[in-house]
Amino acid sequence: MSTSFKPQSDFLRVLVERGYIHQCSDFEGLDAKAKAGEATAYIGFDATAPSLHVGSLVQIMMLRWMQKTGNKPMPLMGGGTTMVGDPSGRDESRKILTMDDIENNKAGIKRVFAKFLTFGDGRTDAHMVDNAEWLTKLNYIEFLRDVGRHFSVNRMLSMDSVRMRIEREQELSFLEFNYMCLQSYDFVELHRRYGVVLQMGGSDQWGNIVSGIDLGRRMGTSQLYALTSPLLTTASGAKMGKTAAGAIWLNPDMLSPYDYWQFWRNTEDRDVGRFLKLFTELPMDEIARLEALGGSEINEAKKILATEAAAMVHGRDEAERAAETARQTFEQGMAAETLPSIDVPRAELEAGLGVLNVFVTAGLVASNGEARRQVKGGGLRVNDAPVTDEKALITASDLNADGAVKLSLGKKRHILLRPR
């Protein structure tokens, strides 16, 4: 995005200055719509997991800004499209999910949106839709005649997502090949039902979105618009939000607020400014100040980033608590009472529990074998003392002043063991 385009609408102005925009089909046209508060927009979310993770956060933030700048955001549950599976950016077919899984996932995902958007019937209130509502009712022949005839297979074959599969000689099922048609049709359907004129998404969705605009034109909608966000990677090139330890989930039952706060606290120096703009709502001049901090002072900026980002998802109180827990744990080296914890029956603790087993139970390591290896490498600690004997027992005498045992893996991951 390096145009000299000067947005008139609050919506585009914010998105441009905060770095949300990768591509837009028509800046001027969309700007006018947004200025009039008529830029009703949707973003589709596939129901492939019981929670969204950090990878979807940019999209969610775009919807939030949309609402804050006087337009109507519509998160779309891909209840129908999830049954098909998006081939974009994938080099192999998705697993087919069962209907039960999809329902379950939708319920989890809805909880996330409630944190970011105000729902209701007002003009700028968010409205949640599910494409299963219309996609599952489609009649095959009718769909082919009304919608299918507008799609050129020649053109679809030239789209990145499809071409890649073909070039790499990887299977692309007819089921997946249809995904684009369905997503395009969603756009048209949403326009007809709710007057949606804009579809946003990650840059990998550009092709699908534009194809929806095209279909709209052929099927007689008014002008539709596309807006995509850059695909987020960390400065060192890793994909955002997915580590081998697991994705950075937004639902607290999948990842504790404390761990969520830690994720942001561990941001690389180079990413701090960019992330503050995308994932917090701090004013731009404040961000400029924070991002200019040099050397170890940048850590202050990271703490603010962590607290602001966590507050958005888990609420201000939880965020402050996570920040305080981190302060006590890292800056004072104590076992903050509010660290994530697990319970263990008091009788078992008094009888003595094997260290290895305890670390496995706490979920810090996957198996006794891994625990042993960590002991060898000096990675496990009980109450900050390195575990040297893998046969050691943890007993009631290990309880600290707060009545808990602090288990640590490495320098960053801590869990409290509490007798119950």
Next chain:
RNA sequence: GGGGGAAUGUCCCGAGCGGCAAAGGGGGCGGACUGUAAAUCCGCUGGCUAUGCCUUCGCAGGUUCGAGUCCUGCUUCCCCCA
């Protein structure tokens, strides 16, 4: 329809004369150095009631003291010819 190849450690890529818990990467985890950063260096990277036992090389059988490695059938994918 005919001919030829491929499937390896449940994160990925990938070597593998009949003795293999299976080379090497990447990724990840841990350690050192730092600032809970990056870069760099080092270690680890099947499971267990553990000087041993169990489970792994697409699936099912077979040959053999012994099979990822050889044979047969099957599945999936790729290439060439038609």
